[in-house]
Amino acid sequence: MVPRCTRRSFIERAALGTAAYSIMPFPGLQGSPAMSIATYRNPEEGEEAIREEAIRLTEASIRDLGGMGRFVDRGDTVFVKPNIGWDKMPAQAACTNPDVVATLVRLCFDAGAGKVKVSDYPCNDQRRTFLRSGIQAAAEAEGADVFFMDRRKFREMDIGGENLRRWPMYVDYVECDKRINVPIAKHHNLTGLTLTIKNLMGVIGGERNRIHQNLGPAMADVAKFVPSDLVVLDAVRVLIANGPTGGSIDDVERRDTVVAGTDTVAIEAFGATLFGLDASRIDTTIAGAALGLGTVDYESLDPVRTEV
Numbered sequence: 001m002v003p004r005c006t007r008r009s010f011i012e013r014a015a016l017g018t019a020a021y022s023i024m025p026f027p028g029l030q031g032s033p034a035m036s037i038a039t040y041r042n043p044e045e046g047e048e049a050i051r052e053e054a055i056r057l058t059e060a061s062i063r064d065l066g067g068m069g070r071f072v073d074r075g076d077t078v079f080v081k082p083n084i085g086w087d088k089m090p091a092q093a094a095c096t097n098p099d100v101v102a103t104l105v106r107l108c109f110d111a112g113a114g115k116v117k118v119s120d121y122p123c124n125d126q127r128r129t130f131l132r133s134g135i136q137a138a139a140e141a142e143g144a145d146v147f148f149m150d151r152r153k154f155r156e157m158d159i160g161g162e163n164l165r166r167w168p169m170y171v172d173y174v175e176c177d178k179r180i181n182v183p184i185a186k187h188h189n190l191t192g193l194t195l196t197i198k199n200l201m202g203v204i205g206g207e208r209n210r211i212h213q214n215l216g217p218a219m220a221d222v223a224k225f226v227p228s229d230l231v232v233l234d235a236v237r238v239l240i241a242n243g244p245t246g247g248s249i250d251d252v253e254r255r256d257t258v259v260a261g262t263d264t265v266a267i268e269a270f271g272a273t274l275f276g277l278d279a280s281r282i283d284t285t286i287a288g289a290a291l292g293l294g295t296v297d298y299e300s301l302d303p304v305r306t307e308v
Helices: 007-021 047-063 098-110 126-132 135-141 171-175 198-203 208-225 264-273 283-290
Strands: 035-039 077-082 115-118 154-158 166-170 178-182 184-188 192-194 230-239 252-261 304-307
Touching: 035 047, 035 264, 047 098, 047 230, 047 252, 077 098, 077 171, 077 198, 098 115, 098 135, 098 178, 098 230, 115 135, 126 135, 154 171, 166 171, 166 208, 178 198, 192 198, 192 264, 192 283, 198 208, 208 283, 230 264, 252 264, 264 283
Parallel strands: 035 304, 077 115, 077 178, 178 230, 184 230
Antiparallel strands: 035 252, 154 166, 184 192, 230 252
16 A cells, blocks of 8 residues: 655655754764765767767766775675666666676675676566666676576565555565665656655565555655665766656766765756755655655765866
8 A cells, every 4th residue: 555645745754863863873973974976078069079978977976985895795786777778878867877886896896796796677668778878888897797587586575654554575685785775857747856765676576556646655664674884876868858758868967977975865956956956846855755755954974075
């Protein structure tokens, strides 16, 4: 059952969540940065230049958090979860930048990971989305196990959420040692934007359309059930309209930014600013704050800012 939650109750609960955050210990707040923002100083045109930019931004964002070794231990099985939901090319900004994903895979192995898995449960045909997004080839080139999700491996689990109580979850994602959530920042016609929390739609099964009327709170419950050890937001290119599918290059703009950290709500709140929006306009951000998953006041984390 997915009870309806109004925007007013979102905001009231978000305020409570932000208050709870002030006394709740989050990873990275005890001496290590909780958030880093890497931007490109002199962006250039052309696919090769954008590829190099994506690599360098990703490397800088992880370095500024203290390196991948802060998150990945030797021998870990790491699940890197990008958005591979749509049969679109990288330039159309519907899926995560493949070079951001591949760089994270490489950094995981450099930190001693035993295995790195990369997958998603896409809306379009997975054989086409994995290929056309460029993610399969890029991640496999760095040694990742890139695979199509097997419907038989979705198992109904007790989410224990306020809005989503039981739901089929992908077993590999739930049971891995470490989780890295790596969405692309883009417009979404239901939630305003799709950022970090909404990206976890790709690890749930079942009749996903059943939660669309209460999508923000339901996905916040999922984010609480399977917390991310590291969140990396790809905003090299962003889709500013007609999301989540996109398709027109006219709807794509450059932001030349990669954001990384341990606070999924703070990263969402910053992501909203890339579209000129306030966090209170984004259902997933409000719902995540209401559950105590982080703070909408990302500046309170004193994020490390770097120009590459």
